[in-house]
Amino acid sequence: MKTFARSIRGAVALLATTGLCLPAPILAQAAQQEALVDLANPLMGTDSNYELSYGNTYPAVAVPWGMNFWSPVTGEMGNGWGYTYDANRISGIKQTHQPSPWMNDYAAFELMAMTGPLRIKQKERASWFSHKAEESKPYKYKVYLADHDVTAEVVPTSRAAQFRFTFPASDDAHIILDAYNEGSMVTVDKARRRITGYVRNNSGGVPANFHNYFVLEFDHDFTVSRTWDENWQLRDNAKSEGAHVGAVVSFKTKKGEQVGVKVASSFISLDQAERNLTREVGRDSFDQTEAKARQTWEKEFSRIRVNDPNLENRRIFYSALYRMLQFPRTFHEVDAKGQTVHYSPYDGKVHPGPMFTDNGFWDTWRAVFPFFALMYPEQDSQIMQGLVNTYKESGWLPEWASPGHRSVMIGSNSAILIADAYLNGVRGFDVETLYEAMVKNATTSEGRPRDARGKVLTAVGREGVEYYNKLGYVPYDVGINESAARSLEYATADFALSKLAAALGKTADAQKYAAQAQNYRKLFDKQSGWMRGRNQDGSWATPFNPLKWGDAFTEGNSLHYSWSVMQDVRGLADLMGGDKAFVDRLDSIFSTPPLFDDSYYGQTIHEIREMQIVDMGQYAHGNQPIQHMTYLYDWAGAPWKTQFHVRNVMAKLYSSAPDGYPGDEDNGQTSAWYVFSALGFYPVTPAVGEYAIGSPLFQNVELSMPGGKKLTIEAANNGAKNVYIQSVTFNGKRHDKTWLTREALQGGGNLRFVMGPTPNKQWGADKASAPFSMSASGERK
Numbered sequence: 001m002k003t004f005a006r007s008i009r010g011a012v013a014l015l016a017t018t019g020l021c022l023p024a025p026i027l028a029q030a031a032q033q034e035a036l037v038d039l040a041n042p043l044m045g046t047d048s049n050y051e052l053s054y055g056n057t058y059p060a061v062a063v064p065w066g067m068n069f070w071s072p073v074t075g076e077m078g079n080g081w082g083y084t085y086d087a088n089r090i091s092g093i094k095q096t097h098q099p100s101p102w103m104n105d106y107a108a109f110e111l112m113a114m115t116g117p118l119r120i121k122q123k124e125r126a127s128w129f130s131h132k133a134e135e136s137k138p139y140k141y142k143v144y145l146a147d148h149d150v151t152a153e154v155v156p157t158s159r160a161a162q163f164r165f166t167f168p169a170s171d172d173a174h175i176i177l178d179a180y181n182e183g184s185m186v187t188v189d190k191a192r193r194r195i196t197g198y199v200r201n202n203s204g205g206v207p208a209n210f211h212n213y214f215v216l217e218f219d220h221d222f223t224v225s226r227t228w229d230e231n232w233q234l235r236d237n238a239k240s241e242g243a244h245v246g247a248v249v250s251f252k253t254k255k256g257e258q259v260g261v262k263v264a265s266s267f268i269s270l271d272q273a274e275r276n277l278t279r280e281v282g283r284d285s286f287d288q289t290e291a292k293a294r295q296t297w298e299k300e301f302s303r304i305r306v307n308d309p310n311l312e313n314r315r316i317f318y319s320a321l322y323r324m325l326q327f328p329r330t331f332h333e334v335d336a337k338g339q340t341v342h343y344s345p346y347d348g349k350v351h352p353g354p355m356f357t358d359n360g361f362w363d364t365w366r367a368v369f370p371f372f373a374l375m376y377p378e379q380d381s382q383i384m385q386g387l388v389n390t391y392k393e394s395g396w397l398p399e400w401a402s403p404g405h406r407s408v409m410i411g412s413n414s415a416i417l418i419a420d421a422y423l424n425g426v427r428g429f430d431v432e433t434l435y436e437a438m439v440k441n442a443t444t445s446e447g448r449p450r451d452a453r454g455k456v457l458t459a460v461g462r463e464g465v466e467y468y469n470k471l472g473y474v475p476y477d478v479g480i481n482e483s484a485a486r487s488l489e490y491a492t493a494d495f496a497l498s499k500l501a502a503a504l505g506k507t508a509d510a511q512k513y514a515a516q517a518q519n520y521r522k523l524f525d526k527q528s529g530w531m532r533g534r535n536q537d538g539s540w541a542t543p544f545n546p547l548k549w550g551d552a553f554t555e556g557n558s559l560h561y562s563w564s565v566m567q568d569v570r571g572l573a574d575l576m577g578g579d580k581a582f583v584d585r586l587d588s589i590f591s592t593p594p595l596f597d598d599s600y601y602g603q604t605i606h607e608i609r610e611m612q613i614v615d616m617g618q619y620a621h622g623n624q625p626i627q628h629m630t631y632l633y634d635w636a637g638a639p640w641k642t643q644f645h646v647r648n649v650m651a652k653l654y655s656s657a658p659d660g661y662p663g664d665e666d667n668g669q670t671s672a673w674y675v676f677s678a679l680g681f682y683p684v685t686p687a688v689g690e691y692a693i694g695s696p697l698f699q700n701v702e703l704s705m706p707g708g709k710k711l712t713i714e715a716a717n718n719g720a721k722n723v724y725i726q727s728v729t730f731n732g733k734r735h736d737k738t739w740l741t742r743e744a745l746q747g748g749g750n751l752r753f754v755m756g757p758t759p760n761k762q763w764g765a766d767k768a769s770a771p772f773s774m775s776a777s778g779e780r781k
C-alpha cells in the first residue's frame with residue numbers, strides 16, 4: 001500500500017509539471033494519502049513590514065476560532081510585527097490575541113527556554129534560529145534555539161496549550177515567563193511546580209478591570225525559582241507584582257531531557273484558568289494534545305476536499321482556509337456548571353452566553369462571513385448571538401472589536417453581515433434585537449461609546465448619519481473625513497437593512513432603506529465618470545483628482561471606490577453609460593498606470609506601494625474596497641473578462657511562500673477571496689444568496705455542505721492556460737447564468753465546468769444571465 005501511495009504521489013507530481021490531467025478517481029485516491037492540514041503553511045504572509053505587506057501575518061498555533069493563539073516572537077514587546085520572516089533571533093513563544101499589526105496585541109505573555117548564565121531581557125535572551133530548523137503547522141510550532149541548544153515546541157487547545165522543551169546536559173537550564181508590561185503579576189509555587197498570575201497589557205478597547213489570568217504547570221521540580229521586579233531585579237520572592245514582572249524556574253538536565261509545561265488562561269479569573277486547563281488538557285500528553293489539535297483542523301479542512309495535480313495551488317488554498325478559520329476569536333469560556341459565560345470587554349462584567357472578538361467588519365463582511373453562512377452556519381449563528389450580547393452590554397454593534405470597541409475604519413458593516421446571515425438561512429440567534437441595533441446605527445450618532453480619554457469612538461455607529469439621512473450623503477466639508485467612502489458603504493448597509501426588514505415583515509422599513517440604498521447615485525459625477533466627494537450645499541468638492549488616496553475615500557482612491565455599489569451593479573453600469581462604457585471603464589483600471597497622490601497621508605502608505613509594484617495598473621487587490629471588481633464583468637455581458645482577471649490575480653498575486661499575499665491578509669478576507677475564487681464563484685452582493693461565477697481553479701473539489709449533501713465541482717480540461725468557461729451544467733442541466741444560488745449549492749449535486757484556452761463570448765453574455773441588481777428589470781425577490 002505504501003508503495004502504491006508513493007507511486008500515486010509521484011505520478012501526481014510528474015503530471016503537475018507536464019500540465020496533463022489525471023482522472024478524478026485517481027486524484028481522489030491520491031488526495032486520501034495526504035493530511036489536508038499539512039498542506040497549510042502558517043508562514044505564508046510573514047515576510048512583511050510596516051512599509052510593505054505580503055500578508056502581515058504571524059504563524060498562529062491555534063485551533064479554529066480559538067480563544068488563544070501562540071506565536072514565536074522575533075520583534076520587541078509591543079511591536080505589532082511580532083514575528084517577521086526576515087528576522088534571525090527568537091526571544092520566546094507568546095500567547096497572542098493580535099488580529100492585525102495595526103491593531104496590535106493584548107493579554108500577551110511569553111515563554112522562553114535557555115541554558116547557561118541567566119539573561120531575562122528580551123534582546124539578551126534571544127537566540128539565533130534558522131527556518132531550516134523550524135517547523136510551522138497550524139497545530140504545532142517547533143524551533144531550534146541555537147544559542148541555547150534547546151528545541152522548543154508548542155501545541156494548542158482553544159484556551160490552553162502544552163509546551164515541550166528539549167534541553168542539553170546542563171546545570172543551568174531555565175524557563176522564563178515574561179509577563180510583559182502595563183501591569184502584571186506572577187506567583188511561583190515551587191511545591192506544586194506551578195506559576196500563576198495575570199497580565200494586563202492591551203492596545204485599547206478594554207474596561208478598567210481587564211486581566212488575563214494564567215496558570216502554568218511543570219512536569220519537573222525546580223532546582224531554583226525566582227521572580228523579577230519592574231526594575232529587572234531578580235528576587236528570591238515567590239511573588240512579584242508591578243508594571244512589568246516575570247519569573248524564572250531552573251533545572252538540572254541531562255542531554256535530551258524534555259521539560260513539559262501545561263498552560264491555560266482566562267479573562268474571568270484564576271480559578272477559571274485552572275478550570276480551562278483541566279477541561280482542555282487534563283492528563284493528556286503533549287502528543288495527545290497535538291493529535292487532537294491536528295484532528296480538529298483536519299475535520300474542518302475535510303469539508304472541502306480539493307483534488308488537483310497542482311500542489312502549489314492546493315497549498316495556497318488550505319493556507320488561506322487556515323487563515324479564514326481563525327477569526328473572529330472565541331472570547332467565551334465554560335464555567336464550573338458547564339455553562340457558556342464570558343467576561344465582557346464592554347462593561348467589564350461576566351455574562352452568560354457566547355462572545356466573539358478581534359474582527360474588522362470593514363474587511364470581513366465581503367467574503368469571510370458569506371463563507372461562514374454558506375459552509376459554517378452553526379458557527380455563524382454563535383457569532384451572531386455574540387453580537388446580540390455585544391449590543392446588550394454596550395448599546396452598540398461592533399465594527400472593529402479588539403477585544404472591545406475600537407475606533408478604526410468606517411462603515412456600518414455589522415448590518416451587512418447580520419442581514420447576510422439571516423437571509424442565507426442562518427438561525428438560532430435573536431434577530432429582532434440585532435435588527436433593533438441595526439436601525440439604531442442607521443438613525444442616530446448620539447450616545448456612542450467613548451475611549452479612556454472621553455473621545456467618541458467614531459467607528460462605532462455611523463459617523464455623520466444625521467447628514468446622511470438628510471442629504472443622502474455625508475458632506476465633504478463638515479469635518480468628517482473619508483465622507484464619500486462612508487456614504488457609499490452606508491448605502492450598501494441600507495440595502496442589507498431593507499432586505500432583512502422585508503424578511504421580518506417590516507414593510508415600511510424595507511421600502512425606506514431600499515430607497516436609501518440608491519444614495520450612491522448622489523455621489524456619481526457624470527462629468528468625470530467617477531464617484532466624488534460632495535459639499536453640504538450640493539456642490540462638488542474641489543479640486544478633484546481621482547488618483548488621490550484617502551481624502552474623500554478610505555485607503556483607496558475614486559477609481560477603487562467607484563465600484564462600491566454591490567447592491568446595484570446594473571444601476572452603476574447605466575450611470576456609466578451602459579454595458580460597453582462600463583466594461584471599458586473596468587478595463588481602464590488595469591491599463592491606467594499606477595500613479596497616485598498620497599498627500600492626504602503625507603507619506604506613501606503600504607497599500608499604495610502594493611498597488612504600484614505589481615504591474616496591474618490601478619487595481620489594488622492588496623486592500624479590500626476593490627477586491628470584488630474583477631467579478632463585475634458578469635453584469636455587463638463580458639463574463640470571460642472576469643474569468644481572465646480572476647485567474648490572473650490568483651496566479652500572479654498569491655503563493656504559499658512567506659511573501660504569498662498581495663497586501664494585508666486582514667482577518668481572513670484576502671484569504672476568503674482566494675478560497676471562493678478557487679471554487680469558481682464569489683459573493684459580490686450581500687443578503688441575496690447569490691454568487692457571481694468566475695473561473696474555477698481546480699479540476700475537482702468535493703464540498704460537504706451543512707445539511708449533509710455533497711457538492712462536487714468539476715472543471716474539465718482545467719489548467720493554467722485553460723481559464724475560460726466553455727459551458728456549465730448543474731446536475732446535468734445546462735447553466736447559462738453567471739451566478740449560482742446558496743440554495744442550489746447547499747442542495748448538493750454536480751456542478752461541471754468545461755474549460756478552454758479561448759473565451760466563449762456567448763456563455764453568460766445576455767442581460768438575463770446577469771446576477772442580481774436592484775435596478776434590473778424583474779428583480780428577483
